[in-house]
Amino acid sequence: MATMSNSASKILQAEFKKLQQQPVEGFKIALEDDSDIFKWKVGLYGPPDTLYAGGYFRAIIKFPQDYPYSPPTFKFTTKMFHSNIYENGEVCISILHSPVNDPQSGELPSERWNPTQTVRTILLSVISLLNEPNTYSPANVDASVMYRRWKNSKGTDKEYEEIIRKQVLESRKDAEKEGVQVPMTVSEYCIKTRLPSKDSSASNDITDIFFDEDDDFGMNDDYEYEDNDDSESDNDDYGDDDSGAHDEN
Structure with missing residues (x-):
């Protein structure tokens, strides 16, 4: 068990370092405790042009000692009202379910966790789940x-929208307390130099998820990126990591 734990620790250290160097748009990550690589804290920025725009949602990722053979848990500490988030904040999504054959779940084993998944794919999946x-x-x-x-x-029933907007406003109080500047526009949210090209193997990044004019909950794909080499380096409690996501429950 100790050998497996040591292996998991090395893998997580490598993933953490890579995410610092190549962030996922819309996210900030940091260790809850510098001495514990198995518990990360996450700050998620609500994507522009969605109900979550302007929000700052905090979460904790806990990794098992046998990672990546078993999935971590992703739990929001910010209050979230969402179809696939339990009352206690835990996210219910296929990619975080153990790869067992459970016909009753309606999920295929291929949709569940496998050791080739990474924290990056988890973050992309979570942001997609909001959308x-x-x-x-x-x-x-x-x-x-x-x-x-x-x-x-078509948005005429405002009850759901009002609940989400209220939670967005509440979440901004945490951002203000922590001195976090929440991106409000697409240009602030997306940094071209940190996105893979559309023809790369990692093309399932934030541009693929939100830039769909047929999605009435996403962004408008008329937006044209601009280079932003002068992007701020964030030094708040969530480190200098940003990002985006993809997957279903």
């Missing part, structure tokens, strides 16, 4: 029903 909730196997039934009603009404 496209899985309402067919919800962790929060009330949120699921309300989201579907809001979407079917």
